[in-house]
Amino acid sequence: MPPDLSDFTDQFVTLTPNQWLGIPVALIAAAFLALGAQFQHRGVGRVEADTGEIDASPGLSPKQILLLLGRPSWVIGSLMLGLAVLLQLTSLYLAPIIVVQPLGATALVITAIVNSRISKVALDGRSIRAIAFCVGGVGLFVTVAAFTAKSSPISAAQLGVILAILGVITMGFSLAFAFLRDRFKAIAFILGAGVLYGFVATLAKVVIDRAKTGDFEWLTVTCIVALLAAAILGGYFVQNAYSSGPPDLVIAGLTVVDPLVAVTIGIVVLQEAAGAPWFAVIAYVAAGGLAVYGVFQLAKYHPQAQH
Numbered sequence: 001m002p003p004d005l006s007d008f009t010d011q012f013v014t015l016t017p018n019q020w021l022g023i024p025v026a027l028i029a030a031a032f033l034a035l036g037a038q039f040q041h042r043g044v045g046r047v048e049a050d051t052g053e054i055d056a057s058p059g060l061s062p063k064q065i066l067l068l069l070g071r072p073s074w075v076i077g078s079l080m081l082g083l084a085v086l087l088q089l090t091s092l093y094l095a096p097i098i099v100v101q102p103l104g105a106t107a108l109v110i111t112a113i114v115n116s117r118i119s120k121v122a123l124d125g126r127s128i129r130a131i132a133f134c135v136g137g138v139g140l141f142v143t144v145a146a147f148t149a150k151s152s153p154i155s156a157a158q159l160g161v162i163l164a165i166l167g168v169i170t171m172g173f174s175l176a177f178a179f180l181r182d183r184f185k186a187i188a189f190i191l192g193a194g195v196l197y198g199f200v201a202t203l204a205k206v207v208i209d210r211a212k213t214g215d216f217e218w219l220t221v222t223c224i225v226a227l228l229a230a231a232i233l234g235g236y237f238v239q240n241a242y243s244s245g246p247p248d249l250v251i252a253g254l255t256v257v258d259p260l261v262a263v264t265i266g267i268v269v270l271q272e273a274a275g276a277p278w279f280a281v282i283a284y285v286a287a288g289g290l291a292v293y294g295v296f297q298l299a300k301y302h303p304q305a306q307h
């Protein structure tokens with residue numbers, strides 16, 4: 001039996017004017033995300049050069065983290081990323097998550113072009129193919145979700161499960177970084193940040209929806225606390241990723257892993273794809289695998305990552 005296309009039609013054809021407004025807002029957010037990443041990457045590089053601690057150990061030291069606050073390029077990048085977050089939240093408020101979430105992948109294309117021009121390091125064919133895998137995999141993954149997934153309000157029990165999983169993952173990443181820091185590479189920081197930001201996006205949508213309905217109680221407050229904790233740890237991982245990898249690799253991880261995690265939460269925890277046909281499940285796995293494969297290929301073959 002072919003999939004019901006009514007959900008897909010409802011998402012795009014019957015969007016209200018305010019919901020359509022969420023699309024350009026999400027695209028502008030992606031542009032600020034790309035530019036902010038470039039500025040922050042430059043700031044991290046300058047701090048490492050000034051302290052003479054380049055490649056001394058994986059990640060940034062506490063001293064270097066504090067010095068970032070004095071780097072104009074890093075501060076400008078942070079302001080841009082803050083504006084990107086505000087615009088992303090606005091797009092989530094205006095439009096369904098399945099409409100605006102994949103648009104973040106455009107940040108990867110913008111970052112790759114900008115970084116190539118600024119660093120004067122041309123991307124080779126393998127790097128370009130890796131970026132295509134990332135963008136294509138995410139686009140296919142979310143498109144299949146648009147055809148097969150059905151959105152429903154998150155119950156208190158489901159939200160409890162999400163918070164519990166996030167707590168375990170946050171603790172796991174914290175312990176891994178504390179004891180295995182010397183073994184961490186750019187891809188480890190990127191995957192960690194992407195997973196955490198996937199939960200941040202989910203919890204942000206929950207808080208926005210609950211604020212709309214006036215359902216603001218202790219569980220909503222818990223969501224906000226968990227969201228902030230995950231965002232802070234994810235942000236720290238991002239800064240460490242900048243110190244060991246090019247900005248377009250960092251953005252690739254975030255714009256690929258983030259939406260994959262967010263949609264996977266909807267599929268596994270919220271059962272939003274419970275009625276999906278068997279071939280949709282295969283498409284989910286194939287699309288997600290293609291996108292993640294692109295991230296690893298970019299980490300392996302990006303000219304600056306190799307350097």
